[in-house]
Amino acid sequence: MSNKVLFNNSCSICRFEINHYKKISDNSFEWIDITNNEEAIRLTSKSKKDLLRRLHVIDGNEVISGAKAFIFIWKKIPKYRMLSKILELKIFFYFFNLCYEIVAFFLYIKNRKQLK
Helix, strand or coil: CCEEEEECCCCHHHHHHHHHHHHHCCCCEEEEECCCCHHHHHHHCCCHHHHHHCCEEEECCEEEECHHHHHHHHHCCHHHHHHHHHHCCHHHHHHHHHHHHHHHHHHHHHHHHHHC
């Protein structure tokens, strides 16, 4: 079973990063664009705003969001596995999560026109 990664393909920064992961990962991920995607809302039970606000991964029945979603992805990509182990340590995760939330907020502001 593949994990589903829900991302905003219409955001140039998001698309650039996800395309990088697509190139270096195996087929354990299904990449799902949230842009105008009602199925993404159904899969996650999240609003369009919530989907636009953060990266999401569906692992079985669990929806993982934000910085934790990145760590989940990185654990499955050999090139990023060590980074995931470091950033999930409490002291580092606190700062990683804080930085993620700041960047994600500005990307949300940049892309919120999609909500109309």
